Amino acid sequence: MSHNTFGHLFRVTTFGESHGPAIGCIVDGCPPNIPLTADHIQAFLDKRRPGQSRFTTQRQEPDQVRIMSGVFEDERTGGPVTTGTPIMLMIENVDQRSKDYADIRDKFRPGHADFTYQAKYGVRDYKGGGRSSARETAARVAAGAIARKIVPGVTIRGALIQMGSHKIDRTNWDWTEVDRNPFFTPDARAAKSFEEYLDGIRKSGSSCGAVIEVTASGVPAGWGAPIYAKLDQELAAAMMSINAVKGVEIGAGFASAALSGEQNADEIRMHHGKPEFLSNHAGGILGGISTGQDIVVRFAVKPTSSILSTRKTVTSGGEETDVMTKGRHDPCVGIRAVPVGEAMMAIVLADQFLRHRGQVG
Amino acid sequence: MSHNTFGHLFRVTTFGESHGPAIGCIVDGCPPNIPLTADHIQAFLDKRRPGQSRFTTQRQEPDQVRIMSGVFEDERTGGPVTTGTPIMLMIENVDQRSKDYADIRDKFRPGHADFTYQAKYGVRDYKGGGRSSARETAARVAAGAIARKIVPGVTIRGALIQMGSHKIDRTNWDWTEVDRNPFFTPDARAAKSFEEYLDGIRKSGSSCGAVIEVTASGVPAGWGAPIYAKLDQELAAAMMSINAVKGVEIGAGFASAALSGEQNADEIRMHHGKPEFLSNHAGGILGGISTGQDIVVRFAVKPTSSILSTRKTVTSGGEETDVMTKGRHDPCVGIRAVPVGEAMMAIVLADQFLRHRGQVG
């Protein structure tokens, strides 16, 4: 977790800008002998890929991933496998529209990282947001596809549970619905209303935020580590590192502040010879270590900063002016954050699993 | 941020259990020539120290800190200063009540880390919670006192803004109130109602949660770093690593999901020759880098798991039973989380400042 690397034993280092030749990552520390093809990774990238419905940016990026190292196919054994050496994944940028960037070259778009990159580095790649573009998250999704293979008994699923101020009805929750609507939402009814709502947002050139929930089932008790490698801490770091995320919570989260100690403490009984919790306010984590229950994390995504309204800003030269973000954008960037959140969950779990195995065996 | 170390250039490694001989930390990477005495650190520890009101645990710990290394006093120059070498801070445990631990030795207290430590390590120090005790946070507060000295122009302040379901009225916010009530709350009126509320909780042997807000003023634009060393990411990790914290948010946080893009994007004007934002939904961070506005982070603390009610649980041998946590405890552990949150803010900022200076000069 330093600059452009996430993880300790399972490490993901990403590179690339929105309008450079390519983006991608090096995945280091992957165990050997895991079957791996580009197709496996591609399936996850396709979920995040833009331009699949009218509700995401119309930028056309095939997001075709190539595995440049770290796998080997011995003709006798059939099928490429990981070798334990670094896996470089590369996705070439294709649809960098050659538009005129003069407008945003010198103006700081409110809500974007334009101002802060300039303040920090004294230079910035202003084309398409450069390094601060959400395109970087494609590399996370690719790495996450590998991470999933390291924790084979674990099922990781994400869902959009709030769009703008509209929340789903959790009693309608149906995981199979998630893949049936363009919002990755598990509530079929909500999906309908989201459609109408987001069409309105889209047409008015505005944007809205979202809340995403990601769960991991099948994580055994014992992953995670006190004190500064807590599972919830690393999940918080992982999710907060995603573009536009402004809040993260585990289990009951912020609502736990309003619970009594009696309500909050998940009681334990035996079930089929194993301890079982009667509730999961803890979100599957106690003392930074997994309990064996579902890991539950939620995060809030702010509304896309790219909007068609004119906003007050200043130029890099210090003059007051207005700016409007023309061009393609996601009216609700939270939608495509669902596969990204899943990927980050997978990466955290893979890394924690390997470290746990290292220390405890 | 690995196991028991937090930070990169400014690194804090903590040690110690609740009922061992001592707790403390090694602070590594501190710049040299900073005046430092135990008294300076003690002032912050005294804020966190238990037993100062009837609203915190009655364990009597003087929490007297000793500086064991890393400072030097040259008799000619007057006053001890840091030397750039590791500073070991030690706080001896004094009030380890010699009670009978038989009850919790074999029973997993719901909401505690008993079960997960046992699951992970196959052994646990069950006395007073061992390593998972909130006593560890004293070491953070001590390290935070040093961290503050590294970012001298920055003012870091924390406040309790919600207790149970009772929120303060933000229009009453007065920072000077924070030190006048035992709850570190900036709303004098709320302090009164908290008193009554918490007395009820305390007498019934129950507990309640809280929400804490920590702000840092005076942070220049440009601290923090994409992509996996984002300032908000590290603050999320820092706060989530505190015992009992279940949620973290930056600026508008979860509420930002319900804002429109127009509402959320903080507009910019010039003020006294410098860019100034007209609002601060971003909480002082864009793209993971500080904007120059106040850094604003909030975190939710779950209700203390130690309560006097009997709860269902199981033994380490797999038998169903009940457990009740006798003895001293904080009815609202969120109160003492205020100085801890401030300390973690200071540690994150000190580390980010040094890394920024390293890369950019």
Next chain:
Amino acid sequence: MSHNTFGHLFRVTTFGESHGPAIGCIVDGCPPNIPLTADHIQAFLDKRRPGQSRFTTQRQEPDQVRIMSGVFEDERTGGPVTTGTPIMLMIENVDQRSKDYADIRDKFRPGHADFTYQAKYGVRDYKGGGRSSARETAARVAAGAIARKIVPGVTIRGALIQMGSHKIDRTNWDWTEVDRNPFFTPDARAAKSFEEYLDGIRKSGSSCGAVIEVTASGVPAGWGAPIYAKLDQELAAAMMSINAVKGVEIGAGFASAALSGEQNADEIRMHHGKPEFLSNHAGGILGGISTGQDIVVRFAVKPTSSILSTRKTVTSGGEETDVMTKGRHDPCVGIRAVPVGEAMMAIVLADQFLRHRGQVG
């Protein structure tokens, strides 16, 4: 320095196998606003490139580097500069001869990493040595070219000072000679005898070792850090990480064991108002921190393991057999280790400089 990453603030993560599609690296933590083009990097790669004389492997690799991210050219300011974001450098593999690998697929070549990779991972890319090939060092040289730009007042030079058992005469040392012979040796006379000697080695299908010396002039006093980030420690790690290196020494090195305390302690006088050492047995480093004198490191490279003689070995199936390494190889791989050693010196110094600036300002 974990698995495939070297460095802390200036971090180099390499990827790629000898016969995969490409090799390269991500350079993270580079300061912004440094002019950087592929041509600058190429100049250093060309020094390391194979096939330039009859004394290195005849594999024909243009080693053409592409900068895939981390630089930006603003048409107004002229010339691409670093942006502070990760720089991905890629070198495509071109001359992967499609020979039959059947012979070494199942046989462990003595002196190679075949046996240990198989033992560790249970799988290995046996084509051209896979990840253990010296081709990986091209990525180091590329990263080193960037590192040099971070320490502009520092001059880093390497030289071959011993080939087989033949040592140069240090009184003949002339840095300008280094670029005039195919051995990077500073002794013109030795170059002549090396030529004859190595021709003999080459024709007989044998190989020989070498000793390389790398110096850095212009390093100010104060870089490096106790206790486990010592400048000499990191140089030792850097050089020992190069393929085939079996020994590293600083300054007087192993010879210092035979010196008396009087001989070894470099005395100090004033010179032009600055402290100056009267000798440099320390190799420019005391207590892990630079003294301001030349940094001097030497390392020993073992003879290339690929030789035309038949050697006893076993198969992966556990049968005794013989093996002979056919095909192209370097008779003295130490020659091409010179630019690699320079690159590692540059990387260590750049990283230490940034960390020093971080802690001390």
Next chain:
Amino acid sequence: MSHNTFGHLFRVTTFGESHGPAIGCIVDGCPPNIPLTADHIQAFLDKRRPGQSRFTTQRQEPDQVRIMSGVFEDERTGGPVTTGTPIMLMIENVDQRSKDYADIRDKFRPGHADFTYQAKYGVRDYKGGGRSSARETAARVAAGAIARKIVPGVTIRGALIQMGSHKIDRTNWDWTEVDRNPFFTPDARAAKSFEEYLDGIRKSGSSCGAVIEVTASGVPAGWGAPIYAKLDQELAAAMMSINAVKGVEIGAGFASAALSGEQNADEIRMHHGKPEFLSNHAGGILGGISTGQDIVVRFAVKPTSSILSTRKTVTSGGEETDVMTKGRHDPCVGIRAVPVGEAMMAIVLADQFLRHRGQVG
């Protein structure tokens, strides 16, 4: 391996100055359930303890270690065991002679770190060398005692093989001799001549260097990791981080430069159903990964810089002067480097073993 921390999964962070109240370390990442008492650690510290013969410094330090955290004794199970949490080890300084430091406060002793610490930090603890004192190595030895417990099948042994210019006769090598003479040398005859030689050195107030060899037997094939976590790389870093070490080599080391490829490549045969190497020029490491043979590392220790002769130096004010180091010192600091080298070997192996288990299982 950053500033005062060594290791990745098994991490040792040391603290303390020569004349401060205490020195010690935090050992983090230790597996749980390992029996551990202070007595076990003390046995190794006693080997390194000064004042045991006339050939080491006469400073009287009992070097009594206390375990301050990370172990737990459950009265039912008998005997304290590690809990997987950080183990803090503390050794109080006892014999800080209250001498007058005026002489070295302002003078830089040639060969010491005085000058470089001052240049780096602008301040230094000049009492007894402060942080740069070899007293820090006691913490390493203590940590090494724990590390040995993590790799139980491995035997780690060190020996002094050269004192000044006097080398042992390797045909006399007898490990049992090592504990029978005050020099940790395996050659009984050499021990005799060392005695006479060192008495001369000691009486004349001079000092001499040494070469130490440390071996580890029983390391299975497969520990270590390409490319920047090579076993030999980390051993080089470990040994070079020890005070006064100026050179490190693995296996044939520098001598390998003069071997032919035929001589150097260790051939392999089957032995009792397992591959066995017919020689060990590789020192048990190929491609950075262990071969299953003995790991062999040697390092050179320069002569102690503290000598009774007057040497030319300058003051911190820039005036030329002379300095003589009065007081207690080791005439051959290499002697006490033997247990330190063993400890560093143990620490590297423990860390590599845990990381190997993490990645490969």
